[in-house]
Every structure is written in C-alpha cells, then in structure tokens.
Amino acid sequence: MIDHSEHAPSARRTNWAGNITFGAERLHVPASIAELQDLVAAGTAVRALGTGHSFNTVADTDGSLISVAGLPRRIEVDRDARTATVSAGLRFGELTGELHRNGLALHNLGSLPHISVAGACATGTHGSGVRNRALAAAVSALELVTADGGIRTVERGDADFPGAVVALGALGVMTRLTLDLVPAFEIQQWVYEGLPQEQLLGRFDEVLSAAYSVSVFTGWHGGPIDQVWLKRRVEGGTPGTVPHRWHGATLAPGPRHPVPGVAAEHCTPQQGAPGPWHARLPHFRLEFTPSNGEELQSEYFVDRRDAVAAYEALDRVRQHFAPLLQIGEIRTVAADDLWLSPAWGRDSVAFHFTWVPDTAAVLPALRAVEEALAPFAARPHWGKVFTTPPEVLRELYGHYTDFERLTERFDPDGRFRNDFLARHFPRTGR
Known part of the structure; x- marks a missing residue:
C-alpha cells in the first residue's frame, strides 16, 4: 500500500475555525478505495475528516484521521432518473456547476459552497426555505467502507437507511452518495x-x-x-x-x-x-x-x-x-x-x-x-x-436508541468511535 499520509508532529492539525486541535498526528489521504479499505481495516481508531467546518470534536480522534478528498473524482449524472452519484469528498462547489450544465440542480445549498458533500450530510447541515429539507434529505443511497474494511451500500427503503445518512461518521467512511435532483432553476x-x-x-x-x-x-x-x-x-x-x-x-x-x-x-x-x-x-x-x-x-x-x-x-x-x-x-x-x-x-x-x-x-x-x-x-x-x-438529547430524538444499536451492528469493536460519540452515545458493558 502506498502511504499518502501527511504527518506533522510539531504542528497539530486544527479545524477550519482553529478552536479544535485534532488529537491525531497523522492525516491519511488515500488515492484509491482499496487504499482506504486497507487503512480502515488496519486501524484501531479511525475518523473521517471533511473540510473541517465543524466547530466541535465530532471528527476528532487520537488514532487516524482519513480524508476522502484524494479519491478519484466522480460525478455521474442520470438525467432521466434525476440523480447524481458523486464522490463523498467533493465540495458542493465542485459539483453544482456540472449538475447545472446537465440542466439539473440540488433542492438547496448551505451558506458556504466550500463544505464537503459527505460532511454536510453526516451532520445535518441545511439551507433555508419552508419547503426545503436539510441537504441530507436529497441522499437516496450511500456507500461506506465499514469497520472490517468491506464496502457496504445502503439505499432508501432499507431498514438501516434513516439512521445511516446523518450518522456523524459512526458507521464508516463514506465514499460516494447518490443524490436526488430537480430541474435547474x-x-x-x-x-x-x-x-x-x-x-x-x-x-x-x-x-x-x-x-x-x-x-x-x-x-x-x-x-x-x-x-x-x-x-x-x-x-x-x-x-x-x-x-x-x-x-x-x-x-x-x-x-x-x-x-x-x-x-x-x-x-x-x-x-x-x-x-x-x-x-x-x-x-x-x-x-x-x-x-x-x-x-x-x-x-x-x-x-x-x-x-x-x-x-x-x-x-x-x-x-x-x-x-x-x-x-x-x-x-x-x-x-x-x-x-x-x-x-x-x-x-x-x-x-x-x-x-x-x-x-x-x-x-x-x-x-x-x-x-x-x-x-x-x-x-x-x-x-x-x-x-x-x-441525557437531554436522548429525549429529543425518537430513534436515539435505534441509532445506538445501529452503530453497534456496523462497528461492534468501536473503530469509528471517539470521545464525542462515547459521550453522546455511550455503550454499556464495553
């Protein structure tokens, strides 16, 4: 395996705002899905890092940070189905022009076009509009590299799907998403x-x-x-x-x-x-x-x-x-x-x-x-x-416990867990 990691022991990596210094000393930027699978399978603590626009420790780890921005760029537009299958590491601004040239659009966008598609969807990021849902609501399918290094696709209609889109990186490293589109406007x-x-x-x-x-x-x-x-x-x-x-x-x-x-x-x-x-x-x-x-x-x-x-x-x-x-x-x-x-x-x-x-x-x-x-x-x-x-958050979501069970099924050994997930979704007996 070719090591495409970035290592900076004397200067820790921070998020975009600079208020979070990540615990990982190494950021891996795999150039292929196979390389990503090897990294995940070999790691004991792994977290995916998008563009770093989160303001808390949701992406932090003392293990390995992995960016999917180096994976092959992919934008496959299906005009008849009004969908696009895209690389998870793409920023919205790298995607929208291609959609528009095909006469199609996403239903909404966030304030910044610089954020990654996967990161925005995984955290519930949104735009505005009384009829416009969050950006993750456009996802109809997603592909993950799971804890054992395997690849899994979850599609709308699958029992796990509602818990797998806004999942805070807890189920695996997202590699691609299929997005519902609307006619350009x-x-x-x-x-x-x-x-x-x-x-x-x-x-x-x-x-x-x-x-x-x-x-x-x-x-x-x-x-x-x-x-x-x-x-x-x-x-x-x-x-x-x-x-x-x-x-x-x-x-x-x-x-x-x-x-x-x-x-x-x-x-x-x-x-x-x-x-x-x-x-x-x-x-x-x-x-x-x-x-x-x-x-x-x-x-x-x-x-x-x-x-x-x-x-x-x-x-x-x-x-x-x-x-x-x-x-x-x-x-x-x-x-x-x-x-x-x-x-x-x-x-x-x-x-x-x-x-x-x-x-x-x-x-x-x-x-x-x-x-x-x-x-x-x-x-x-x-x-x-x-x-x-x-304990307050638990009462605000009807599927909080369902999500905890989902993470245990996808990641029984806690490879994708970090302090943020451990605090908000504790596992008893581990």
Missing part, C-alpha cells in the same frame, strides 16, 4: 434592512415564507432586524421585482454582507440580479475560499410552531449573549425522517449564532441560550458548539 436575491421586530413576530410565517429561501439576520440588540435576505425563484423565465418598502423594511441600496459593516465582495450577487441556483442559494461565492474562520458557531432547531415564543424567550435574555455575537441568523428547515437530523419529524426554525472566537467567554452565553430554548425541545446542530447534556 434561477434565483434572484434581495436584501432588506431595518425590519421592525414587531413585524417579524406578528408576521413570522409570512416573512419566512416570502421566498424560496429566506434568512433573517439579527444582532439581537432589541431594535429592528438588521437584514432579511430573500432568494426568489425566477418563474416562467421572467425576472421579478420587489417593492422598495416591505413590512416596514427598506430595500438595501447596495450589496450587503451578513455581518454589518463587513464588505460584501465575497457574497453572492444581490439587488435582484438573476443567476443560477448554485450562485445564489449560498450566501458566499465559491471563488472566495475561506481560510481560518475567526468565529465560533452554534445552532438550535425548534418546532416551527414554537418559533415566535422561542424568539421572545431569547430576546428576554439577549443581554447575556448579544455582546459576544458577530451576527445571528434565523432560517427554516422542512421536516425529514432521518433519525439524527435536527429537523427529524417536525418543520423547524433554526436559530444560528456566529460568535466571537473566544470559547471561554462564549460558553456562559451559550448556556443562557440553551436555558431559554429548553422549553421548546431545542435540538443542537451536531457540528457546532453546544453544551446540551446527552
């Missing part, structure tokens, strides 16, 4: 500023349903909402227009960045300029490749029916967390049936927090947020910073 994007808070709360569903994808950005300062981003589909081939005033908010006179005062040059085109889905649904351009993110992130999903009450609960304690915020974002996510998806079984509203990069200062603020949201059965995003206890 165009989007126009506008930004409104200064939405009165009473308008948001009084017309919450109307505001969040005003476009194919809607993001509400707020600094939680008690005044008007900073920005509302509307991403509307172009219907019938004719671009639309929007009014200068909308629910008391004003159309931004120029491009905007989600964080007030930051230059918008890296953001996707706004002001109603029509463009393909993949160049408008993300907030940021593919050409802008982030380096280290000077931020921490947290996010919590509540039932959409509780959104206004949850907002009001957060607003009552904003003095405990707002000073540490760069910006907050509110998005909607449609329900799915994936066992560990934060939107499992309920149409959801996600409250996102982009913090200053100071973990010690952020943790007390985070506890204030979690206490405020506790009455609403808030589920944290698996890839972001949270302190919700495992």
